[in-house]
Amino acid sequence: MKITPHALLLTILSSSLLSPCIEGFSSPLSQAKRFNTAAFLIDPKSSNKNAVGQQPSITDNQQSKSSPPSSSALQYASGVAEAISSIKTLPFQTDESTPLSSPTSTKVGVLLLNLGGPEKSEDVEGFLYNLFADPDIIRLPAPLAPLQSVIATGISKSRSPKSRAAYDSIGGGSPILQYSNAQAKLLAESLSDKYGLEAKVYVGMRYWHPFTEEALGEIVSDEINALVILPLYPQFSISTSGSSLRVLQEEFAKRSDLYGPQKMRHTVVASWYARPGYVSCMSNLITKELNSFSKEEIAEGDGKRHVLFSAHGVPRSYIEAGDPYQVQIQQCVAKISKELPGVEEGVEVHLSYQSRVGPIEWLRPYTDDVLPELGKSGVKNLVVVPISFVSEHIETLEEIDIEYRELAEENGVKNWRRCPALNTDETFINDMADLVVEALSEPVQTVTEACIANNCENLELDNIDQRMGIDMEVMVKDSKMEAERLNGRVAMFGVAGTILVELLSGKSLLHLFGL
Secondary structure (H helix, E strand, O other): OOOOHHHHHHHHHOOOOEOOOOOOOOOOHHHOOOOOOOEOOEOOOOOOOOOEOEEOOOOOOOOOOOOOOOHHHHHHOOOHHHHHHHOOOOOOEEOOOOOOOOOOOOOEEEEEEEOOOOOOHHHHHHHHHHHHHOOOOEOOOHHHHHHHHHHHHHHHHHHHHHHHHHHHOOOOOOOHHHHHHHHHHHHHHHHHHHHOOOOEEEEEEOOOOOEHHHHHHHHHHOOOOEEEEEEOOOOOOOOOHHHHHHHHHHHHHHOHHHHOOOOOEEEEOOOOOOOHHHHHHHHHHHHHHHOOOOHHHHHHOOOOEEEEEEEEOOEHHHHHOOOOHHHHHHHHHHHHHHOOOOHHHOEEEEEEEEOOOOOOOEOOOEHHHHHHHHHHOOOOEEEEEEOOOOOOOHHHHHHHHHHHHHHHHHOOOOEEEEOOOOOOOHHHHHHHHHHHHHHHHOEOOOHHHHHHHOOHHHOOHHHHHHHOOOOHHHHOOHHHHHHHHHHHHHHHHHHHHHHHHHHHHOOOHHHHHOO
């Protein structure tokens, strides 16, 4: 099975090298879903059609008390569409504690976040290096910290040939940036056409160009002061949206003079899998594939058609630490399934998780287990749906279209269909425009608040034992407690060392000794 960069990254995250996605939070869980009650409000009473209402003083790296909603906020509830035409020219109305540094017109920006990918074959090694050179992703023990770059170099060099071959099989590089740029362009056009809102849309990638930091540079240069942050992941995971938000959190904390509330207000749309527009888009694409089966093919399958939602997997330890991803995937699939033909019409729905790697437990059932089971049970007509992706990339074009299709057909699935990703679907783009407008008018959620609300801070080094599958409570007994715990840590680092050796060599440690 091909090991994708994202899957390899998650394996390392779940080992003893795990770093917390968000560090330093001491706020209790009861505050996790605290939102500010004011927003990027559009004042429908303003004589000028381009007014923005009051937003409370808040800095991204500190907690703030909620402010009561203003009268403008209450009046605004009558409808987003009526008021959106007012966003363009008036400055923010701020409280006295956080005045904008200078009067300025409201300039709205949208930042789309994604993982990124190599654009051509020559980029693969550099892309992999960026994954593994990040100390916020691979947090080495202090004595080994100086080896961060060496380890990243070794992993990227050993893994790049296989990864490069995979990218070569789909044209030499990932199309994810091409699609993201197209989505950004069309989103800006939709905002203008539907709402008369002239917003600039930026793309920030986590591990390849244009990096999130590069997008932030453009945002500052363009003097954006109202920013909607929109991860291109419908469902939130600590490993995807959470990782990208971590970058923003650090940048905002370092440069409050550029990103603080005096200069720029921002709000995060952490997940959007439950939006009726998104659900409708997905169900329409799936229904189109279901309708593509001929009468002969349906008869061959005893009148049945099957839909397999294949979501990107994450280590189970993430879910145990509070990652909402699995629940959101299940809810998303349930909502879409309600819009599809039912069992009485011969359509059956399944859910699985792809791209696992390594010895640790990932979300089950695994796609590469489910496909053979479906085939052996007599399934002939199958539509596979990449549910956690909004654009084509290596895991749809290579893993699903090539590897999984071959696996399915080997096990008896004769009529294979793959639902395309949303890409530049017009309905999807228009719904994203609606989402941005709603985000401008709803309670603000900062990047820190989004991370807290989605339990990013729960992934801490204190729980390494459990994530490594080591029951330290059994090992620690009586007077030998400290000694046993120390031995457990040594064993844990041994496991981590084994994982590193396997990653660097591309083989099991036993293979190095001819076993």
